[in-house]
Amino acid sequence: MTTLHPDEAAARRLAGLSTGELPTYPVPPGTGDGSLVDDPAVRAPLVLNNRSFHDITEIVCGYAEKPPGKWWLPLFGLSFTIAQIGGLFILYLIITGIGAWGMNNQVDWAWDITNFVFWIGIGHAGTLISAILCLLKQKWRTAVNRSAEAMTIFAVICAATFPGIHIGRQWMAWFLFPIPNSNAIWPNFKSPLLWDVFAVSTYGTVSLLFWYMGMIPDFATLRDRADLRLRRNPEGPRVLPIFALKVDTVRAYVYGFLALGWRFSSRHWHRYEVAYLVLAGISTPLVLSVHSIVSFDFATSILPGWHTTIFPPYFVAGAIFGGFAMVLLLLIPARELFPNMKDLITLRHIENMAKILLATGMMVGFAYSMEFFIAWYSGNQYESYLFTNVRARGPYAWAYWTMIFCNVVTPQVFWLRICRQTPLIVFIVSAFVTVGMWFERFVIIVTSLHRAFLPAEWHMFWPTAVDIGIFVGSCGIFLTLFLLFLRFLPVFAMAEVKAVLPQASPHHHDHGKDGH
Amino acid sequence: MAKQRKVYVTESGEPVYGVMAEFATPADVYHAAEKVRDAGYTRWDVYAPFPIHGIDEAMGQKRTKLPLVCAVIGLTGAGLGYLMQWWMGGVDYQLVVQGKPYGTWEPNVPITFELGILFTAFSTLICMLAFNGLPRHNHPLLKKERFLACSDDTLAICIESADDKFDPDQTRALLEKLGGKHIDLVEGD
Numbered sequence: 236m237t238t239l240h241p242d243e244a245a246a247r248r249l250a251g252l253s254t255g256e257l258p259t260y261p262v263p264p265g266t267g268d269g270s271l272v273d274d275p276a277v278r279a280p281l282v283l284n285n286r287s288f289h290d291i292t293e294i295v296c297g298y299a300e301k302p303p304g305k306w307w308l309p310l311f312g313l314s315f316t317i318a319q320i321g322g323l324f325i326l327y328l329i330i331t332g333i334g335a336w337g338m339n340n341q342v343d344w345a346w347d348i349t350n351f352v353f354w355i356g357i358g359h360a361g362t363l364i365s366a367i368l369c370l371l372k373q374k375w376r377t378a379v380n381r382s383a384e385a386m387t388i389f390a391v392i393c394a395a396t397f398p399g400i401h402i403g404r405q406w407m408a409w410f411l412f413p414i415p416n417s418n419a420i421w422p423n424f425k426s427p428l429l430w431d432v433f434a435v436s437t438y439g440t441v442s443l444l445f446w447y448m449g450m451i452p453d454f455a456t457l458r459d460r461a462d463l464r465l466r467r468n469p470e471g472p473r474v475l476p477i478f479a480l481k482v483d484t485v486r487a488y489v490y491g492f493l494a495l496g497w498r499f500s501s502r503h504w505h506r507y508e509v510a511y512l513v514l515a516g517i518s519t520p521l522v523l524s525v526h527s528i529v530s531f532d533f534a535t536s537i538l539p540g541w542h543t544t545i546f547p548p549y550f551v552a553g554a555i556f557g558g559f560a561m562v563l564l565l566l567i568p569a570r571e572l573f574p575n576m577k578d579l580i581t582l583r584h585i586e587n588m589a590k591i592l593l594a595t596g597m598m599v600g601f602a603y604s605m606e607f608f609i610a611w612y613s614g615n616q617y618e619s620y621l622f623t624n625v626r627a628r629g630p631y632a633w634a635y636w637t638m639i640f641c642n643v644v645t646p647q648v649f650w651l652r653i654c655r656q657t658p659l660i661v662f663i664v665s666a667f668v669t670v671g672m673w674f675e676r677f678v679i680i681v682t683s684l685h686r687a688f689l690p691a692e693w694h695m696f697w698p699t700a701v702d703i704g705i706f707v708g709s710c711g712i713f714l715t716l717f718l719l720f721l722r723f724l725p726v727f728a729m730a731e732v733k734a735v736l737p738q739a740s741p742h743h744h745d746h747g748k749d750g751h
Numbered sequence: 752m753a754k755q756r757k758v759y760v761t762e763s764g765e766p767v768y769g770v771m772a773e774f775a776t777p778a779d780v781y782h783a784a785e786k787v788r789d790a791g792y793t794r795w796d797v798y799a800p801f802p803i804h805g806i807d808e809a810m811g812q813k814r815t816k817l818p819l820v821c822a823v824i825g826l827t828g829a830g831l832g833y834l835m836q837w838w839m840g841g842v843d844y845q846l847v848v849q850g851k852p853y854g855t856w857e858p859n860v861p862i863t864f865e866l867g868i869l870f871t872a873f874s875t876l877i878c879m880l881a882f883n884g885l886p887r888h889n890h891p892l893l894k895k896e897r898f899l900a901c902s903d904d905t906l907a908i909c910i911e912s913a914d915d916k917f918d919p920d921q922t923r924a925l926l927e928k929l930g931g932k933h934i935d936l937v938e939g940d
Binding site: 733 | 806821864902
């Protein structure tokens with residue numbers, strides 16, 4: 236069980252430093268990388284190449300301990316620069332006022348709200364994977380839950396930026412919360428916008444707690460490894476040549492602080508697992524409630540195209556759809572850049588997520604068609620005008636049909652097994668879905684607003700440079716945070732991955748295999 | 752009056768925290784845990800890099816009351832959330848919104864729910880840590896170099912000297928009989 240790979244090439248490969256050769260373990264023919272077993276009597280392996288517990292530690296800690304490949308710094312520099320430019324645009328907006336978005340009519344807040352709903356929707360996959368798939372005992376989630384949760388947090392950060400800056404007087408943002416103030420007023424609790432403040436901030440906080448709790452044991456592993464290296468070699472590498480401070484000292488203190496003294500006690504594990512289940516149990520209704528409440532922002536208004544009861548389930552399905560697309564969009568390249576991730580994120584994982592994309596894509600497609608049906612069936616002339624004359628044929632028809640193509644048509648390729656099992660195709664479809672989900676929000680917000688009841692309100696929306704700068708900047712913030720996560724934090728839930736290895740079961744019998 | 756427990760010290764005068772033994776596989780440590788439990792020890796623990804399925808039963812650990820505590824705190828949070836909205840919107844600052852009555856319950860549902868969830872989430876993490884006696888950054892076990900491998904791939908049992916049945920020789924013999932390797936004293940308290 237404690238077998239180390241003897242040759243250095245394998246060790247480097249385990250640490251994610253080189254591609255190297257795959258250890259020669261026989262893969263049954265016709266199963267791709269070994270995970271695509273068709274026989275229902277055979278359980279597909281969740282981790283390939285018969286990895287030992289120690290291998291898992293080496294692989295996952297390797298990402299945080301070893302320098303990443305040459306790609307990391309340029310990519311980080313680029314995304315950090317974009318994030319900074321986005322920050323400058325936000326600064327400009329705060330100094331100038333939201334007139335910088337061209338706000339002289341009701342349509343021009345379009346991008347801001349579109350981006351908010353887009354990012355908050357993306358943030359739904361993480362908690363879905365960690366909570367709902369946990370309750371459903373889907374063990375394959377262990378490979379992707381950590382990075383999906385990280386993505387959730389970063390997406391919520393990006394999302395929270397937009398309502399934070401769109402209020403006009405950003406220094407009054409604390410008025411969003413019921414804080415006692417000298418005006419002796421309280422927020423309007425009958426407004427869905429206030430429900431949204433509570434929903435999004437609760438969601439962000441709970442996701443952060445969930446993410447952090449999951450990482451406590453993995454921080455302890457990183458702490459212990461740094462501690463061991465220091466004990467064995469007190470003259471380890473320094474942070475800077477002129478200081479005596481060692482890199483591993485910093486690691487031992489920072490990871491040690493975050494690990495809260497976790498010591499892998501089984502009595503602790505018991506309470507930890509129960510607590511995890513409680514968090515999963517409460518996060519499940521939470522994740523469903525958040526996007527429902529976001530949809531109330533629209534559904535409780537009287538504007539045609541917004542005033543519909545299908546919005547909550549439709550938004551939630553769309554959020555899961557868009558969130559999984561983003562998970563795939565990040566993990567498929569990560570899997571190529573860190574080749575040893577392929578042992579943990581197998582083709583089976585990608586196929587499962589592709590199936591979820593197909594299923595939720597169909598739900599979203601159903602919601603699109605149901606909107607048309609209800610517009611006709613209700614006999615409401617404003618509603619039918621909006622759908623037949625504006626959305627499908629009006630000046631924004633191109634956006635509507637982009638959305639239909641990206642969200643409804645492209646995922647249909649996943650009916651073919653070969654498309655679900657080819658990472659490149661899944662990646663391309665995910666990119667389409669991400670674009671499509673952005674356009675979905677754009678269509679909902681802009682097409683409804685730009686043809687409101689009074690023709691005097693009719694107006695076209697064109698983004699300004701500040702609109703574009705802030706949106707692109709938010710993508711930079713997202714990518715910067717994700718790259719930092721890949722570099723410094725445990726990218727996989729090590730303890731959970733180890734627990735789903737076959738040899739982790741106390742009833743496992745090793746059928747005469749070697750140490751692996 | 753509680754029985755005065757014996758304090759064991761090593762030859763160098765360090766107090767003894769317990770005896771630790773390592774086991775090769777989850778099956779080994781699972782069966783060893785059953786035997787230690789049956790031998791009547793109460794202050795001991797299995798250390799493993801991941802939660803071993805069913806080990807809590809093998810150790811005779813009772814199911815934690817954590818969900819109950821969290822439920823109480825969560826419901827308190829929901830109640831406070833409702834009360835806050837009722838008082839702020841219905842009593843202290845009455846606002847005519849769409850002609851609806853002050854202090855109706857229907858618009859308060861989402862925030863009541865969200866605050867219930869928020870309180871439950873915080874209480875879950877805090878109770879989990881508190882029940883486990885964490886954070887505790889210094890611990891005798893963490894000073895032991897061999898123990899640190901438990902965060903990687905090693906499985907171990909440590910029986911504490913604070914246990915009433917603890918006896919340096921007999922406890923060591925028990926762990927040896929159960930197949931423990933690298934049996935060693937853990938110093939510190």
